[in-house]
Amino acid sequence: MIEIKDLVKVYETKKGRVTGVDQVSLKVEKGEIFGIVGYSGAGKSSLIRCLNLLETPTSGEIKIDGLSLTSLGKKELRQARLKIGMIFQHFHLVSSKTVYENIAFALKAAHKTKSEIDARVKELLDMVGLTDKRDVYPSQLSGGQKQRVGIARALANNPSVLLCDEATSALDPSTTKSILSLLKKINKELGLTIVLITHEMEVVKDICDRMAVMQDGKVIEEGKVYDLFSNPQQPLTKDFINSILQFELPEKLLKERNGKIIKIYFQGSIAEESVISDVFQQFKVKGNILHGKIEYIQETPLGIFVMELTGSPLEIERAIHYITDRTRNLEVIRDAA
Numbered sequence: 652m653i654e655i656k657d658l659v660k661v662y663e664t665k666k667g668r669v670t671g672v673d674q675v676s677l678k679v680e681k682g683e684i685f686g687i688v689g690y691s692g693a694g695k696s697s698l699i700r701c702l703n704l705l706e707t708p709t710s711g712e713i714k715i716d717g718l719s720l721t722s723l724g725k726k727e728l729r730q731a732r733l734k735i736g737m738i739f740q741h742f743h744l745v746s747s748k749t750v751y752e753n754i755a756f757a758l759k760a761a762h763k764t765k766s767e768i769d770a771r772v773k774e775l776l777d778m779v780g781l782t783d784k785r786d787v788y789p790s791q792l793s794g795g796q797k798q799r800v801g802i803a804r805a806l807a808n809n810p811s812v813l814l815c816d817e818a819t820s821a822l823d824p825s826t827t828k829s830i831l832s833l834l835k836k837i838n839k840e841l842g843l844t845i846v847l848i849t850h851e852m853e854v855v856k857d858i859c860d861r862m863a864v865m866q867d868g869k870v871i872e873e874g875k876v877y878d879l880f881s882n883p884q885q886p887l888t889k890d891f892i893n894s895i896l897q898f899e900l901p902e903k904l905l906k907e908r909n910g911k912i913i914k915i916y917f918q919g920s921i922a923e924e925s926v927i928s929d930v931f932q933q934f935k936v937k938g939n940i941l942h943g944k945i946e947y948i949q950e951t952p953l954g955i956f957v958m959e960l961t962g963s964p965l966e967i968e969r970a971i972h973y974i975t976d977r978t979r980n981l982e983v984i985r986d987a988a
């Protein structure tokens with residue numbers, strides 16, 4: 652488990668003090684995949700780099716599996732870091748070393764013998780699907796293959812935590828998918844805790860269990876990915892969710908409508924129920940679907956529909972009450988004109 656308490660990172664620059672991380676407290680459970688999202692400058696990199704003390708926090712505490720990293724001496728910290736793997740957006744492979752040597756490097760740092768290193772590199776290459784690339788140089792690999800080497804190197808010393816710093820941001824969508832499924836696989840098979848930072852909501856939607864949203868160095872919202880997708884509270888979280896669910900309706904379309912426009916979220920099994928057709932049977936309202944889709948967030952459906960309701964104000968109110976009762980999540984986007 653990772654426990655971050657009141658973490659602050661302030662940079663002293665020529666122009667003054669810049670706060671990268673501002674009083675962040677978070678808990679990441681063992682075996683969880685936790686995503687941190689935010690726009691550029693929100694403090695994601697500062698936070699993740701503080702987790703393995705690549706950046707020294709200005710104040711606050713970081714505990715991993717009960718061990719307080721912020722109170723360790725240099726030697727103990729070096730030892731503790733072996734249990735925290737990290738992968739990077741631009742892979743950070745050594746170009747003059749082969750795939751084997753890049754991975755072996757991490758094992759040498761842990762004082763493993765030659766035969767232990769040979770056996771472990773073989774195992775790792777098998778795990779990331781690169782057995783046939785053992786003796787090639789990074790320049791001969793695709794971006795996805797380079798990241799696989801990065802993952803193998805990060806896992807070399809059997810860490811309990813893997814930190815991913817924009818690990819798929821330099822990759823195309825289909826390579827991103829394959830790297831994300833590899834991360835999911837190792838999370839399941841090894842019970843590895845994964846913390847990833849990204850500006851891509853797609854990544855969070857695909858593999859994270861829980862997430863936090865950062866703005867100006869602070870965590871402004873956190874929770875289960877499904878809950879944040881289906882019921883975001885903060886405007887910035889709504890922005891991120893909208894960017895992926897693409898639910899901005901053209902202003903012109905809204906202007907042309909006279910009825911009441913509502914947005915309904917159908918969560919989990921409700922997405923498969925016939926709420927809308929029940930409404931039309933029970934109330935004297937007409938409905939016009941303006942937009943609709945069902946997203947699957949880690950196999951759980953989330954239906955989102957935007958509808959225009961027309962009819963008498965009383966019947967519309969009754970229909971809205973009914974839908975709210977059944978779905979628990981209805982937003983009036985625009986009242987009747």
Ligand SMILES: Nc1ncnc2c1ncn2[C@@H]1O[C@H](COP(=O)(O)OP(=O)(O)OP(=O)(O)O)[C@@H](O)[C@H]1O
Pocket residue numbers: 662663664669670671672689690691692693694695696697698
């Ligand atoms: N080494 C540094 N020296 C001075 N200021 C820094 C340093 N690193 C980050 N900052 C500042 O801290 C704030 C948070 O930056 P950080 O890189 O952590 O954000 P981010 O969300 O990761 O953004 P990006 O995705 O662009 O890296 C920004 O204002 C940034 O300018």
